[in-house]
Amino acid sequence: MEPAFHGRPADHHPAAHHVYLLQQADRRRHDLGSCQGLMGLDSMRAPTLRDVARHAGVSMGTVSHVLNHPQKVSESTIAKVRASIEELGFVRDANASSLAAGGSRSIGLVVIDLGNSMFVDVARGAQEAARDAGLNLMLAASQDDFAAQGENVDFFAEARVAGLLLAPLQDSSEQMRRFSARGRPAILVNYDPGDEGVCCVVVDNEQVGYLAARHLIEQGCRRLLFVCGDEAIQPVTLRRAGLRRAVSEAKGVRFEEVHTPDLTEQSGAALAHRVAARGPGTRPDGIVTVTDTLAAGFMNAAEALGISVPRDMAVMGCDDNRLAEPTTVGLSTVAMEGKALGGAAIRMLLEELSAAAGIPHVHQRIVVEPRLIPRRSTLGFERG
Amino acid sequence: MEPAFHGRPADHHPAAHHVYLLQQADRRRHDLGSCQGLMGLDSMRAPTLRDVARHAGVSMGTVSHVLNHPQKVSESTIAKVRASIEELGFVRDANASSLAAGGSRSIGLVVIDLGNSMFVDVARGAQEAARDAGLNLMLAASQDDFAAQGENVDFFAEARVAGLLLAPLQDSSEQMRRFSARGRPAILVNYDPGDEGVCCVVVDNEQVGYLAARHLIEQGCRRLLFVCGDEAIQPVTLRRAGLRRAVSEAKGVRFEEVHTPDLTEQSGAALAHRVAARGPGTRPDGIVTVTDTLAAGFMNAAEALGISVPRDMAVMGCDDNRLAEPTTVGLSTVAMEGKALGGAAIRMLLEELSAAAGIPHVHQRIVVEPRLIPRRSTLGFERG
DNA sequence: CTGAAAGCGCTTACAG
DNA sequence: CTGAAAGCGCTTACAG
Numbered sequence: 001m002e003p004a005f006h007g008r009p010a011d012h013h014p015a016a017h018h019v020y021l022l023q024q025a026d027r028r029r030h031d032l033g034s035c036q037g038l039m040g041l042d043s044m045r046a047p048t049l050r051d052v053a054r055h056a057g058v059s060m061g062t063v064s065h066v067l068n069h070p071q072k073v074s075e076s077t078i079a080k081v082r083a084s085i086e087e088l089g090f091v092r093d094a095n096a097s098s099l100a101a102g103g104s105r106s107i108g109l110v111v112i113d114l115g116n117s118m119f120v121d122v123a124r125g126a127q128e129a130a131r132d133a134g135l136n137l138m139l140a141a142s143q144d145d146f147a148a149q150g151e152n153v154d155f156f157a158e159a160r161v162a163g164l165l166l167a168p169l170q171d172s173s174e175q176m177r178r179f180s181a182r183g184r185p186a187i188l189v190n191y192d193p194g195d196e197g198v199c200c201v202v203v204d205n206e207q208v209g210y211l212a213a214r215h216l217i218e219q220g221c222r223r224l225l226f227v228c229g230d231e232a233i234q235p236v237t238l239r240r241a242g243l244r245r246a247v248s249e250a251k252g253v254r255f256e257e258v259h260t261p262d263l264t265e266q267s268g269a270a271l272a273h274r275v276a277a278r279g280p281g282t283r284p285d286g287i288v289t290v291t292d293t294l295a296a297g298f299m300n301a302a303e304a305l306g307i308s309v310p311r312d313m314a315v316m317g318c319d320d321n322r323l324a325e326p327t328t329v330g331l332s333t334v335a336m337e338g339k340a341l342g343g344a345a346i347r348m349l350l351e352e353l354s355a356a357a358g359i360p361h362v363h364q365r366i367v368v369e370p371r372l373i374p375r376r377s378t379l380g381f382e383r384g
Numbered sequence: 385m386e387p388a389f390h391g392r393p394a395d396h397h398p399a400a401h402h403v404y405l406l407q408q409a410d411r412r413r414h415d416l417g418s419c420q421g422l423m424g425l426d427s428m429r430a431p432t433l434r435d436v437a438r439h440a441g442v443s444m445g446t447v448s449h450v451l452n453h454p455q456k457v458s459e460s461t462i463a464k465v466r467a468s469i470e471e472l473g474f475v476r477d478a479n480a481s482s483l484a485a486g487g488s489r490s491i492g493l494v495v496i497d498l499g500n501s502m503f504v505d506v507a508r509g510a511q512e513a514a515r516d517a518g519l520n521l522m523l524a525a526s527q528d529d530f531a532a533q534g535e536n537v538d539f540f541a542e543a544r545v546a547g548l549l550l551a552p553l554q555d556s557s558e559q560m561r562r563f564s565a566r567g568r569p570a571i572l573v574n575y576d577p578g579d580e581g582v583c584c585v586v587v588d589n590e591q592v593g594y595l596a597a598r599h600l601i602e603q604g605c606r607r608l609l610f611v612c613g614d615e616a617i618q619p620v621t622l623r624r625a626g627l628r629r630a631v632s633e634a635k636g637v638r639f640e641e642v643h644t645p646d647l648t649e650q651s652g653a654a655l656a657h658r659v660a661a662r663g664p665g666t667r668p669d670g671i672v673t674v675t676d677t678l679a680a681g682f683m684n685a686a687e688a689l690g691i692s693v694p695r696d697m698a699v700m701g702c703d704d705n706r707l708a709e710p711t712t713v714g715l716s717t718v719a720m721e722g723k724a725l726g727g728a729a730i731r732m733l734l735e736e737l738s739a740a741a742g743i744p745h746v747h748q749r750i751v752v753e754p755r756l757i758p759r760r761s762t763l764g765f766e767r768g
Numbered sequence: 769c770t771g772a773a774a775g776c777g778c779t780t781a782c783a784g
Numbered sequence: 785c786t787g788a789a790a791g792c793g794c795t796t797a798c799a800g
Contacts, residue, residue: 046566048777059787064779074785089565094542095488096777098479099792106539114508117501117707124498127525131532136539139523141511148515155490155520158478181473182430322706323501326714326759375710432793443771448795458769480793483776771800777792784787 047088056084067092098160106136107349108156109165109342113144117322121338122167122189122345129346135162137346150175157182163349165189165342169233173198185352185361189345190336191234192365199352201345201366205235208334208370209242212288212316215332215372217250219314219381221286224255227271227298229263229290236263236290239318243288256284260294265325268297276305285313286381292317292333296325299377303328314381320373330375337368344368431472440468451476482544490520491733492540493549493726497528501706505722506551506573506729513730519546521730534559541566547733549573549726553617557582569736569745573729574720575618576749583736585729585750589619592718592754593626596672596700599716599756601634603698603765605670608639611655611682613647613674620647620674623702627672640668644678649709652681660689669697670765676701676717680709683761687712698765704757714759721752728752 053060058077065073066081073081084090098104109126111119123139130137138161142149149168153175156164164179166172167189176186176198188200216224226243229236240257247255258274260267268289275283275298289295295317299309309315309329317324320335344366355361437444442461449457450465457465468474482488493510495503507523514521522545524536533552537559540548548563550556551573560570560582572584600608610627613620624641631639642658644651652673659667659682673679679701683693693699693713701708704719728750739745 050777060778061780061788062786065786068779072785077785089562091538091541091562091566093483093544093777094539095479095482095544096792097542097779099477099483099794100777100779102779102792104479114504114511120498120504120707123525124527127498127527131527137524139525140521141507141523143508143511143515154475155478157475158481160477160479178473178475182475322710323504326706328714328760330710330712376712434793444794445772445796446770449770452795456769461769477793480776481795483778484793484795486776486795769800771798773798774796776795779792780790782787782789784785 047090049090049092051088052081052084052090055088056081102160103162104160105134106138106159106161107163107165107346108152108159108161109137109139109167110142110149110152110156111139111167112142112149112169114141115144115323116319118190118319118336118338119167120323121336122342125339125342125344126165126346127342128339129343133346133350135346135350146170146172153179157184160184163187163353165345165349167191169235185349187345187349187352189341190338196363199348199363199365201341201348201368203336203341203368203370205238205370206242206245208235208318208336209239209244209288209290210246211242211334211370211372212239212318213243213246213255214249215374215378216286216288216314216316217246217253219286219378221284221314221381222253223284223286224253225275225284225287226255226257227260227268227287227289227294228257229260229267229294231259233263235318239290263291263293265293265297265300268294268299269301272298272301272305272307276302276307280312283307283313286316286378287313288316288318290318292319292321292324292331295331295333295377296327299327299329299331300325310377310380311382314378316378327377329377329380332375332378333373335371335373337371340368431474433474433476435472436465436468436474439472440465487544487546488520489518490522490543490545491547491549491730492536492543492545493521493523493551494526494533494536494540495523495551496526496533496553498525499528499707500703502574502703502720502722503551504707505720506726509723509726509728510549510730511726512723513727517730517734519730519734530554530556537563541568544568547571547737549729549733551575553619555618569733571729571733571736573725574722580747583732583747583749585725585732585752587720587725587752587754589622589754590626590629592619592702592720593623593628593672593674594630595626595718595754595756596623596702597627597630597639598633599758599762600670600672600698600700601630601637603670603762605668605698605765606637607668607670608637609659609668609671610639610641611644611652611671611673611678612641613644613651613678615643617647619702623674647675647678649677649681649684652678652683653685654681656682656685656689656691660686660691664696667691667697670700670762671697672700672702674702676703676705676708676715679715679717679761680711683711683713683715684709694761694764695766698762700762711761713761713764716759716762717757719755719757721755724752 049060049063053063063081066078070078114120127137140152142152157179163184164186168191179186188198192200192202228240247253295315299315317331317333320333352361433444433447437447447465450462498504511521526533526536541563547568548570552575563570572582576584576586612624631637679699683699701715701717704717736745
């Protein structure tokens with residue numbers, strides 16, 4: 001068989017293919033013919049706005065107006081210019097455009113990780129709202145790496161985007177400052193900076209913890225275990241506070257806290273071993289992990305260790321992270337409404353962008369309520 | 385309580401806050417002081433490369449070299465320039481940079497939808513590979529909208545990215561042509577163009593269907609139902625072919641095909657009603673839906689209609705789409721290895737980019753094998 | 769190793 | 785409504 005680049009086999013209609021190629025070549029030559037003599041153009045050079053202007057017999061300013069302010073141009077001129085654009089296959093250079101105009105219609109979204117469906121939802125919600133507003137949304141994911149997040153923020157700063165949405169897991173004020181120094185607005189998503197210097201859209205993470213613990217208590221659990229992971233992350237701290245509040249409101253509920261080195265499945269699995277080692281009598285009857293990932297690791301390991309969820313023990317996660325490892329039984333959790341977060345963040349940014357023109361902007365803080373999602377991992381628990 | 389913009393309450397350390405503000409102001413004045421008299425600068429203007437050059441006492445070319453080709457500059461000059469950059473808070477303008485240099489180090493990824501975890505995985509795999517290669521990856525999601533996909537492709541064409549990754553669901557050659565006209569490489573992900581004009585990285589979708597059907601047959605199913613949705617989408621067509629191949633290899637297996645208007649849960653649920661209406665004797669004992677979404681809709685509706693999965697009927701999806709609605713019982717499926725696709729696509733693009741410098745590039749086609757993931761929805765089936 | 773200058777492809781006052 | 789011209793902030797040969 002011939003190598004692919006020698007041509008297509010006969011049964012692939014080589015003739016039609018050839019004709020097509022010739023048409024392409026013809027067209028190119030024809031399109032640029034009028035200016036070639038004058039300019040000494042390389043016929044392979046991509047057409048610029050100047051080429052369009054010459055082809056249409058108007059000035060560059062007029063072409064630019066057709067592109068950006070068509071209401072300032074007569075119908076007939078618009079038609080003429082559009083035809084030339086079409087014929088030459090002109091694609092404007094957004095870099096030159098932004099440079100000359102001093103800004104772009106794009107906004108950047110930096111998300112810490114796409115491995116948590118919460119952030120995927122934020123991206124989808126933001127994308128939708130941005131499109132509705134006629135803005136371009138560019139997404140950058142940081143693979144759970146704080147340094148990469150900083151590079152992404154810098155990237156958008158260098159790109160001179162109109163505004164930024166940042167969904168971090170920890171204090172990123174330094175990274176944001178670098179961005180905001182240019183005077184462009186930035187909004188925090190799912191992170192509460194705790195002061196009034198920045199707009200933010202957050203989920204009530206204290207309530208997340210509260211709903212989780214209260215649900216377990218309502219299911220009849222009386223010996224709770226909170227699995228808290230690394231405390232440095234804001235959602236973890238807040239959720240823990242909510243867990244405690246739920247316990248303090250109930251009567252006769254004991255609880256203990258365990259800190260895992262991180263929030264991975266592995267840590268969840270390791271915890272299952274520790275719990276199993278305890279012996280049935282002293283084990284907790286309800287577990288809340290601060291993330292679904294931990295819960296998934298725990299449940300999948302517990303099974304093999306002879307702990308049955310939910311019969312022996314109810315388990316709750318937090319996040320409604322559908323990208324966490326699947327569990328044998330549906331995992332009850334508290335959902336974060338990421339789409340709502342993303343949409344609200346875009347609308348907030350739009351407000352700040354339009355406010356930039358004179359009106360003093362007051363930084364806002366929108367709080368979205370979380371939602372309990374009970375599934376089999378807790379609904380099947382029966383107090384023994 | 386006072387409104388937030390009147391200032392912070394005393395217990396927030398207002399003094400420290402004030403000091404901080406003053407430091408900021410001082411610094412600004414100091415930094416720009418040296419050039420203000422000469423240039424009549426507005427002290428609020430963001431510093432440019434020219435400002436850095438003056439501040440460091442070198443030419444703009446040298447500053448540019450420090451940024452882009454530090455090996456061409458002496459140690460001492462680099463240090464001097466970097467200090468000025470730091471002190472002025474200079475952030476280079478990527479638009480100007482790309483314009484002058486005639487290209488960027490960014491590559492674009494256009495994904496049809498982030499609601500299918502397959503594409504999230506593609507994005508993550510591509511992100512990782514791009515970062516390893518020192519490239520920036522910009523992601524644009526199209527919300528399952530073909531026109532939006534085209535706009536995203538055009539956006540990257542206008543941004544003059546170095547290359548493009550496109551993960552569509554249908555023939556997008558027209559959109560790609562507009563991009564490639566600039567001579568920049570583009571790679572298709574998860575879509576096979578069927579000719580040699582484009583590089584692509586695809587999953588063997590025929591094999592996806594084959595694995596799904598064979599698995600059901602191995603579980604003992606003898607009356608299969610294929611739920612095919614809209615045939616216009618390439619993966620659907622191929623998977624259906626694979627399903628048929630598996631049946632033709634087996635003995636004594638009957639099958640029928642059903643076409644749903646689309647691939648949504650609602651269609652899956654509607655199908656459950658039709659199947660339930662048939663009466664137990666004539667129902668299929670194994671169902672393959674071409675997407676997990678359809679399967680989820682089916683399963684969740686079937687439950688309420690008195691059909692028990694997997695006892696009465698085994699159900700398989702395709703995609704391993706973890707963003708599909710959760711099902712009461714784990715859904716068996718065939719996974720697409722999106723991360724591998726994304727990573728391979730980036731490496732392919734890098735190859736094409738370096739090949740651009742003279743060596744004729746031969747378009748390639750990488751095929752990734754799918755992977756069967758058996759879960760409860762089929763493993764619990766017992767031939768009745 | 770460093771500097772002066774042309775130019776990348778647009779946009780936007782400014783005149784007509 | 786249209787055109788000529790300055791300028792956006794960089795990079796890159798080209799000389800020194």
